Amino acid sequence: MAVKDFFSRNAGIIGAVAAVGLAAGGVAAGVAADRYVRRRRTAADDPHAQEPFGALQSDEQYGVTTSDGVDLYVEVIDGPGPTLLFVHGFCLDMGTFHFQRRAFEGVYREVLYDQPGHGRSGRLPKGEYTLDALGAGLRAVLDKAAPSGKVVLVGHSMGGMTIMALAEQSPELFEDRVAGVVLISSSAGRINEVTFGLPAVFSRFSKPLLPVVRSAGRLTTSMADAARRASSDLAWLLTRRYGFGTEKPSPAVVSYVEKMNSTTSTEVIARYVHTLYTHSRVPALAALRSVPVLVVCGDTDLLLPLAYSEEIVRELPDAELVVVEGGGHVALLEHPAAVNDAMKAFLERIT
Incomplete structure (x- = not known):
């Protein structure tokens, strides 16, 4: 043949x-x-053989239905500080932020959810998933779980792209609601x-x-x-x-x-x-220039290499770049102390 x-x-x-x-x-x-x-x-x-992955407790659990009919599973952990809203990446779920969730529990209010088709969230009835729809889904979760007060958005990989889609759709949020953004192992485009x-x-x-x-x-x-x-x-x-x-x-x-x-x-x-392969949102980064931004990436990330994070920082000259030595694409799980320390310093500075 x-x-x-x-x-x-x-x-x-x-x-x-x-x-x-x-x-x-x-x-x-x-x-x-x-x-x-x-x-x-x-x-x-x-060292993590007994770690309770996937078994952390929350104070609230509920669903948020997106405009395209997907039921998103949401968990909330109460806390006195501003809200941290975590957005996970492709083929993962909210458990990606296991160590960050534990590190900031009791200090900040935390909101986590599973993206459409992932974890305990529902699937799109038909058609392709799009980053535009993910951005709208993030807005729906934000409006339901954090209707008032300041919010820090934390996105890993596709989660960072979801935040960029939201910035493209609702730049005004980044002027009065969003106090800061953390982008971990993400990209503004050229994934192909x-x-x-x-x-x-x-x-x-x-x-x-x-x-x-x-x-x-x-x-x-x-x-x-x-x-x-x-x-x-x-x-x-x-x-x-x-x-x-x-x-x-x-x-x-x-x-x-x-x-x-x-x-x-x-x-x-x-x-x-398709939506990941064609992702291109460098212009959307302009909306992030009005808020503090922390960019984190492992120096050995093979999926979205450090060059992609460096490109984001070139577009956001006031952003802080933290490179995790020996970190791959899931550096936040692989080297949680380094990522948590960077986030802690950033959060203390902006909140």
Whole structure:
């Protein structure tokens, strides 16, 4: 069979596999022995082996329905200070902010929610997910959970892009309601140029496959979900390789991130790819010039490398950039102390 015919007949499957690779943290880079995976998953010296991931308590839980009919799951933790509103990234959920939630509990009021199609939130009834809709969803959560008082928006990866979409739609919020913005491992655009740390030849091969995922049907995506469940060890290795920067990250944290990845269905992933692939909101950053901004990024982030955070800072010359040494894309889980210290200093300064 000719290569061209192979790709034309298997476009949906290839697209789904490409999306799964993105969800796990990149493109496959080899398989280790099962014994090695099991040993790393249960390392005796893991400092977070007993961490209650996904089991933190909140004071309120409720739903917020977006204008396009998605029910968003929201949790609120009461506190005396201004509200911190956390917005998570692609293929994750509010648990991404586990360590930040614990660090600022009792000091600030905290609001967290799951983005559409993620965690405990509902799915879009039909069509593709868009960052414009995510920005509107953030506004709905803001209006319901923090109708008055100052708010600090904290976005990780796609969550930062969601904040940019909100700034594009409602710049007036950043003049009177938003006290500050924290962007962690995010980007204002050019995501189609990400190489995932691969040599240029492989990067050029993989990029054209990402838009193709939009054509993957329900049967194809359900097959991909089954394949993901069957190859959890590979997913764990991919998560560690492409989500983390240190050589030996906490196995418990890697497992937690992999669990968040794996519970995001391939169908949802497929319906997000186009909006992420075409994200371009450098002009929207102008609305952030009226508020203090903290930009945080790991120096070994393969998914949204440091150059993307540096580009944001060039557009926001008054913004503060904190580079986390040895930090990958989930530096806020991998190096929580460094991220929390940066956020604490920033919050104390602006509030």
